[in-house]
Amino acid sequence: MKNTDVLIIGGSVAGHTTAVTGKATYPEKDFLLIRKEEKVMVPCGIPYIFGSLESSNQNILPGDAMYEKLGIRYEIGEVTDLYQHKKTCITSDGQEIHYKKLVLATGSLPKVPKFLNRVKYKNVHVIPKDKEYLDDLVDQLNGGKRIAVVGGGFIGVEIADELNKKGNDVTIIEILPHILSLSFDEEFTMEAEQIITDRGVGIMKKTQVKEILGHGDKADGLLLNNGSELKADNIILSMGYHPNTSLAKSVGLKINENGFIEVDEYMRTSDSDIFAVGDSAEKRDFVTRKPTGVMLASTACAEGRTAGLNLFKLCALKTLNGTIAIYSTAIGEHGFGTAGLTEAKANKEGFDIIAGTFSGMDKHPEKLPGTNHQTVKLIVSRDSGVIVGGEVLGGPSVGELINLIGFIIQTKTNVHSLLTAQIGTQPMLTASPNAYPLIKAAEIISEQL
Amino acid sequence: MKNTDVLIIGGSVAGHTTAVTGKATYPEKDFLLIRKEEKVMVPCGIPYIFGSLESSNQNILPGDAMYEKLGIRYEIGEVTDLYQHKKTCITSDGQEIHYKKLVLATGSLPKVPKFLNRVKYKNVHVIPKDKEYLDDLVDQLNGGKRIAVVGGGFIGVEIADELNKKGNDVTIIEILPHILSLSFDEEFTMEAEQIITDRGVGIMKKTQVKEILGHGDKADGLLLNNGSELKADNIILSMGYHPNTSLAKSVGLKINENGFIEVDEYMRTSDSDIFAVGDSAEKRDFVTRKPTGVMLASTACAEGRTAGLNLFKLCALKTLNGTIAIYSTAIGEHGFGTAGLTEAKANKEGFDIIAGTFSGMDKHPEKLPGTNHQTVKLIVSRDSGVIVGGEVLGGPSVGELINLIGFIIQTKTNVHSLLTAQIGTQPMLTASPNAYPLIKAAEIISEQL
Numbered sequence: 001m002k003n004t005d006v007l008i009i010g011g012s013v014a015g016h017t018t019a020v021t022g023k024a025t026y027p028e029k030d031f032l033l034i035r036k037e038e039k040v041m042v043p044c045g046i047p048y049i050f051g052s053l054e055s056s057n058q059n060i061l062p063g064d065a066m067y068e069k070l071g072i073r074y075e076i077g078e079v080t081d082l083y084q085h086k087k088t089c090i091t092s093d094g095q096e097i098h099y100k101k102l103v104l105a106t107g108s109l110p111k112v113p114k115f116l117n118r119v120k121y122k123n124v125h126v127i128p129k130d131k132e133y134l135d136d137l138v139d140q141l142n143g144g145k146r147i148a149v150v151g152g153g154f155i156g157v158e159i160a161d162e163l164n165k166k167g168n169d170v171t172i173i174e175i176l177p178h179i180l181s182l183s184f185d186e187e188f189t190m191e192a193e194q195i196i197t198d199r200g201v202g203i204m205k206k207t208q209v210k211e212i213l214g215h216g217d218k219a220d221g222l223l224l225n226n227g228s229e230l231k232a233d234n235i236i237l238s239m240g241y242h243p244n245t246s247l248a249k250s251v252g253l254k255i256n257e258n259g260f261i262e263v264d265e266y267m268r269t270s271d272s273d274i275f276a277v278g279d280s281a282e283k284r285d286f287v288t289r290k291p292t293g294v295m296l297a298s299t300a301c302a303e304g305r306t307a308g309l310n311l312f313k314l315c316a317l318k319t320l321n322g323t324i325a326i327y328s329t330a331i332g333e334h335g336f337g338t339a340g341l342t343e344a345k346a347n348k349e350g351f352d353i354i355a356g357t358f359s360g361m362d363k364h365p366e367k368l369p370g371t372n373h374q375t376v377k378l379i380v381s382r383d384s385g386v387i388v389g390g391e392v393l394g395g396p397s398v399g400e401l402i403n404l405i406g407f408i409i410q411t412k413t414n415v416h417s418l419l420t421a422q423i424g425t426q427p428m429l430t431a432s433p434n435a436y437p438l439i440k441a442a443e444i445i446s447e448q449l
Numbered sequence: 450m451k452n453t454d455v456l457i458i459g460g461s462v463a464g465h466t467t468a469v470t471g472k473a474t475y476p477e478k479d480f481l482l483i484r485k486e487e488k489v490m491v492p493c494g495i496p497y498i499f500g501s502l503e504s505s506n507q508n509i510l511p512g513d514a515m516y517e518k519l520g521i522r523y524e525i526g527e528v529t530d531l532y533q534h535k536k537t538c539i540t541s542d543g544q545e546i547h548y549k550k551l552v553l554a555t556g557s558l559p560k561v562p563k564f565l566n567r568v569k570y571k572n573v574h575v576i577p578k579d580k581e582y583l584d585d586l587v588d589q590l591n592g593g594k595r596i597a598v599v600g601g602g603f604i605g606v607e608i609a610d611e612l613n614k615k616g617n618d619v620t621i622i623e624i625l626p627h628i629l630s631l632s633f634d635e636e637f638t639m640e641a642e643q644i645i646t647d648r649g650v651g652i653m654k655k656t657q658v659k660e661i662l663g664h665g666d667k668a669d670g671l672l673l674n675n676g677s678e679l680k681a682d683n684i685i686l687s688m689g690y691h692p693n694t695s696l697a698k699s700v701g702l703k704i705n706e707n708g709f710i711e712v713d714e715y716m717r718t719s720d721s722d723i724f725a726v727g728d729s730a731e732k733r734d735f736v737t738r739k740p741t742g743v744m745l746a747s748t749a750c751a752e753g754r755t756a757g758l759n760l761f762k763l764c765a766l767k768t769l770n771g772t773i774a775i776y777s778t779a780i781g782e783h784g785f786g787t788a789g790l791t792e793a794k795a796n797k798e799g800f801d802i803i804a805g806t807f808s809g810m811d812k813h814p815e816k817l818p819g820t821n822h823q824t825v826k827l828i829v830s831r832d833s834g835v836i837v838g839g840e841v842l843g844g845p846s847v848g849e850l851i852n853l854i855g856f857i858i859q860t861k862t863n864v865h866s867l868l869t870a871q872i873g874t875q876p877m878l879t880a881s882p883n884a885y886p887l888i889k890a891a892e893i894i895s896e897q898l
Contacts, residue, residue, distance in 0.1 A: 013883055048817060053817065059816075061883075298882040299871065317866045318868055318869050328874075335878050365497075365509075368497060369501060395845075397846050397849045399877075407870065408856065411862075416764070422859060423747055423775060423856075424855060426778055426779060429778075429845060429848025433462060433466075433749070434466050436747075
């Protein structure tokens, strides 16, 4: 029997951040992190191992050196059983580990509809966070292949663009009317589609895969709902992820209607000595308050920090009061960002909203070299004037601009106070002060309120 | 006698923004803007006409077309006299204009110590916002010249870098121990000095100009306080600006101890029918509450918006409650940003502060092409935990990252709540979620609180 104060199961971003923040907050406590993977991939970097990076070895989470420095113990292994009342876990090699606090950071697994029967074919792939699997896949897709990517969310789009860079012939198959449409309103998705098709990636929209076609263990194409067949040398199923909650379920921790482990604002599960963080932990939308299926490394980090801070005593202010999905993605030199509700989602949820969009340039004057178009859309609740969502497209500064909008949403800022908000502008780095799209979009909304 | 509802004197950023926001807010009112300049320069773009832009014609504020579209009248002319009690202005060509509300957006003029006696020499220059003067100057500095730039603030540094690009031999003379040191702490100014000297610009620090040397109407160098002489074909005096308040003074409007026109949170002067905005209007520091001499186009814009919104009725929320100087600058591919108090200034003002700095990378994993070092420093009031300042260096995303920090200061955010703040991260666009420098800097501070 081993003993530890804090046992963390899972070594990706959520588990890692919980360990680092927890040990910094409670240095006198013993921390033990158990993970399956010898080397942990940077999750959001995975698409880039297919093109921009030389190898997945350039995409490793720099955890172990930090653990050694901070005095966090870690082991490679798998926890197979949990005895909640004895506060004990059992590993696959028969170890018994007693904990005071347990953190479930068990992540998520690729989601594949059963009827697709993918396991039959060796050239039909998913994107798990598994280095060996991915290394093998990168080797197989090293140029000259016809590749079908099923699913036009972020992962699908980023991987398609990277595989295209490597000289493959790539087609995205998206069931919805537009790619990226769970995160962006139509006008933004159409811009993204234009950019990615200009780069040579094919897109088939409103298209459903009925069946994977093949002979023996080799798929050779897809049968689509319109009756046509798409030939492919390799097929990537990028159809989302489902939370990995088997341990939590085995002891009867509460699971929400979407299949995530229920947690409170301190990331405690229905057993207050067990925390859950990351893709397997419940998220409630910051604005709608409904459970949401968002899975983002940045969200996992915020959750890991929250759990780490609150392991042994609760701290006001250091809580997570609802999840704001703040994403960004890059297609070539173009950046897209989104935070909070889209206009479509806000309408669907029953909000009475006003949206305002302003398009300008991301440098000023616009004749400066390297200037990109920049568009900001804000979504505001009509009754309160509070900003509930925002979308941005532009150049490389979009990643931080959407973080500014994310913070504006977090602070429940009223659109009126944004009119006189102070910002800094610089010719080479931002839009001009009198055409700064974020404030101009707020003005457009304010005039209608 | 002409009549107008709102007379705006000055057509640069502050006057322009007041006109546009005012007309949008009060469309039934008549607006007349009078300015001296035929064509108005984008103020922050001026340094770039010396290198990156082909001509100053690429750096014109796009005002007139907008005025015509919005129904704002404008005239080129000069107001020479103001009769406050008759609510009347007189122009140099003898027009009498009666107003209901007057907006002074009279800007600032280059500051030059009298002993330098610059007017004697035709090759000693300042940087006014005067297109003809600047066009002539650009022609004179078109490569191959030895140029001394006196003053290492933003304008001096940006112009020096641009003139260096054009093949001139440029030296900055700075009286303080470091360039940019009114806006950045020493460790940031040293990085900037390293970058700009690597690019070929000379810097002389702790160096004061005693005298301009020359023969007839031609200067040929500078006599420095260490007794040495610096030869120069052209000399640019970039020693700051003073508010242009002659009209305001002529009628006895209150002027503050720094020489700016006193205003309240709605930008009203001591005569509540006269507003002042931009470089000539008083600014109070958001944190210290003391008058400050900051002159920024972005600040002028926020003031213009505030005045425009409040011309005929006061609006809560739409006020300017103290100025946060949010600046950024670019040197080559490197960006520097600052908002609120530096550590040095906070200490000097008597704050008990804790500073925290984290250095990381602006993409992740760091092996992605085009990755820059990124450093964030936060300055926090120890007693309250409130963030009072921040500084950043990095790549092109710095302009928006400093705007995020500026907004954090504006919302009086406690450093503890930043620990669990939600941000979005993306490999090509931002730092990694578990090493996002803004949050890591907050962690470093929080551990000491």
